[in-house]
Amino acid sequence: xxxxxxxxxxxxxxxxxxxxxxxxxxxxxxxIYQTNxxxxxxxxxxxxxxxxxxxxxxxxxxxxPSAYGITDYPxxxxxxxxxxxxxxxxxxxxxxxxxxTFSYRALTGExxxxxxxxxxxxxxxxxxxxxxxxxxxxxxxxxxxxxxxILLAEYAFYEKSDVIRYLKLLQxxxxxxxxxxxYEKAKSAAGxxxxxxxxxxxxxxxxxxxETPDKNVLITIFPEKVNAVADLTAQEKExxxxxxxxxVQEHVIPAYELLITGLESLRGTGTTENGLCYLPQGKEYxxxxxxxxxxxxxxxxxxxxxxxxxxxxDYEALxxxxxxxxQVLEELRAVSAASPQDPAAILNDLQAKMAADFPQAPNxxxxxxxxxxxxxxxxxxxxxxxxxxxxxTDNVIxxxxxxxxxxxxxxxTLAHEGYPGHLYQTVYSGSFESNPVRNLxxxxxxxxxxxxxxxxxxxxxTGLSAELAEAYRLNRSISLGFSSLIDIAVHYKGYTxxxxxxxxxxxxxxxxxxxxxxxxxxxxxxxxxxxYVGALSFQDLQTAVKEKExxxxxxxxxxxxxxxxxxxxxxxxxxxxx
Numbered sequence: 001x002x003x004x005x006x007x008x009x010x011x012x013x014x015x016x017x018x019x020x021x022x023x024x025x026x027x028x029x030x031x032i033y034q035t036n037x038x039x040x041x042x043x044x045x046x047x048x049x050x051x052x053x054x055x056x057x058x059x060x061x062x063x064x065p066s067a068y069g070i071t072d073y074p075x076x077x078x079x080x081x082x083x084x085x086x087x088x089x090x091x092x093x094x095x096x097x098x099x100x101t102f103s104y105r106a107l108t109g110e111x112x113x114x115x116x117x118x119x120x121x122x123x124x125x126x127x128x129x130x131x132x133x134x135x136x137x138x139x140x141x142x143x144x145x146x147x148x149x150i151l152l153a154e155y156a157f158y159e160k161s162d163v164i165r166y167l168k169l170l171q172x173x174x175x176x177x178x179x180x181x182x183y184e185k186a187k188s189a190a191g192x193x194x195x196x197x198x199x200x201x202x203x204x205x206x207x208x209x210x211e212t213p214d215k216n217v218l219i220t221i222f223p224e225k226v227n228a229v230a231d232l233t234a235q236e237k238e239x240x241x242x243x244x245x246x247x248v249q250e251h252v253i254p255a256y257e258l259l260i261t262g263l264e265s266l267r268g269t270g271t272t273e274n275g276l277c278y279l280p281q282g283k284e285y286x287x288x289x290x291x292x293x294x295x296x297x298x299x300x301x302x303x304x305x306x307x308x309x310x311x312x313x314d315y316e317a318l319x320x321x322x323x324x325x326x327q328v329l330e331e332l333r334a335v336s337a338a339s340p341q342d343p344a345a346i347l348n349d350l351q352a353k354m355a356a357d358f359p360q361a362p363n364x365x366x367x368x369x370x371x372x373x374x375x376x377x378x379x380x381x382x383x384x385x386x387x388x389x390x391x392x393t394d395n396v397i398x399x400x401x402x403x404x405x406x407x408x409x410x411x412x413t414l415a416h417e418g419y420p421g422h423l424y425q426t427v428y429s430g431s432f433e434s435n436p437v438r439n440l441x442x443x444x445x446x447x448x449x450x451x452x453x454x455x456x457x458x459x460x461x462t463g464l465s466a467e468l469a470e471a472y473r474l475n476r477s478i479s480l481g482f483s484s485l486i487d488i489a490v491h492y493k494g495y496t497x498x499x500x501x502x503x504x505x506x507x508x509x510x511x512x513x514x515x516x517x518x519x520x521x522x523x524x525x526x527x528x529x530x531x532y533v534g535a536l537s538f539q540d541l542q543t544a545v546k547e548k549e550x551x552x553x554x555x556x557x558x559x560x561x562x563x564x565x566x567x568x569x570x571x572x573x574x575x576x577x578x
Contacts, residue, residue, distance in 0.1 A: 047440060059155060061388055061439055117568045134192060140204070218248050275492070296569075331465075397418055484528045565577075
């Protein structure tokens with residue numbers, strides 16, 4: 001036991017010195033308070049400046065900008081001009097240097113978390129900014145010109161002013177697409193332009209989108225949306241519908257025509273049809289891209305080894321399962337899942353079945369929509385549109401009917417996009433107060449990794465037999481694993497189309513599927529990795545936490561902690577969970 005001296009035995013100090021400890025602690029408290037206030041001012045400034053630089057991002061992030069002090073801002077889609085991107089990189093450098101000036105120990109726990117996340121994010125972005133012209137904003141499936149129509153179609157009209165801003169934004173389409181061409185011309189001049197095969201796919205998508213101008217989705221969807229706006233008169237609605245049609249015909253359709261003509265003029269200037277490693281410094285750029293996409297601060301070789309390890313483990317597990325249950329092989333060919341087939345019913349079923357493994361999320365709505373026929377051929381099989389951070393109530397999931405889902409595939413796809421995937425993660429994480437600047441940071445390894453991780457779990461919920469559900473899960477994991485491995489092989493190891501076909505056909509793939517996979521990874525380097533490596537990272541994190549906590553481990557509590565932290569690099573998640 002610690003024995004303290006009696007008050008009468010304490011040493012006597014002059015009265016002036018007796019004030020020193022109190023003054024010291026007061027100064028410390030003031031320092032801590034001021035440091036945190038300065039940090040929050042710094043991040044708030046970052047948020048406000050960035051969010052106002054793109055009206056579409058602003059609208060999708062905030063339903064009520066005025067609550068954040070945003071009342072007067074330019075209507076713009078931003079710019080892809082190389083000089084503008086260079087200026088953005090300089091701003092990143094300034095922000096990073098400012099971040100380093102804060103005393104980490106003086107920050108509150110919440111601010112330390114934001115600091116840790118920002119620090120990794122800015123480091124990754126600065127590394128990538130060294131390779132300014134290596135990124136490719138265009139692509140037949142997930143390129144800007146393919147995704148933008150959906151974002152515009154889903155632009156919410158809360159009141160009359162939103163409609164006015166939207167129409168002004170549409171008028172910027174040709175201006176913005178001109179900056180995309182400026183960027184592509186700079187890529188061409190630097191010997192970094194896309195292959196003619198990729199070019200053809202993008203041009204086909206663009207032509208498909210404007211094939212029937214009078215029936216363009218941005219014209220056909222507008223009347224229903226504008227008619228739902230309460231503070232518009234019937235006459236105003238009629239005028240706005242006419243105005244929208246005019247703007248689509250005078251600015252949107254010409255924007256795609258401009259892009260088609262401009263890209264066609266660059267045909268033949270691409271230097272390779274192969275992966276990034278065939279470009280000068282392409283291998284170094286790919287390594288940066290992988291770190292950013294996966295949220296893993298490790299080497300490409302380390303990631304490759306982890307993928308191979310999982311493929312071998314899954315393959316052996318599948319082989320054993322089929323050996324012990326030979327009927328599974330036939331069931332895999334002919335199964336019809338016992339799960340619901342209506343999307344709304346599937347989401348309800350998923351919410352009920354996930355309850356034991358995941359914490360309850362706030363009650364929100366979800367509307368199922370279907371991709372417009374003009375976009376079906378090129379868009380993803382399904383996707384979730386995130387709601388504004390200040391109103392998480394209304395959510396939308398798009399389904400691409402051209403994908404031809406089986407009932408089991410639709411079930412697990414809605415697990416990925418809805419519960420316990422993107423929708424659930426967004427709403428649950430968003431229910432905890434966090435620094436607004438974090439909503440500007442893209443951690444696709446966490447976001448897509450989480451959705452893939454829970455998608456794998458959802459096979460247990462489908463109503464299939466345990467053996468068949470596990471066979472499907474293993475098969476899906478192996479397929480994603482091979483796709484991720486090919487991504488690395490093409491962009492980091494130099495595999496050509498012929499080499500990819502040769503490699504994959506040795507594992508039972510047909511040549512056509514192997515060639516299509518090559519095209520997919522050429523279009524979107526590291527895209528598969530954010531899904532698969534992200535999922536493996538959650539799996540590995542769960543294993544590590546389970547080993548640490550032993551019998552005290554709770555899967556539900558693990559998921560709660562991961563979601564409370566929210567999107568972040570995996571190194572940061574590990575720091576706060578282990």
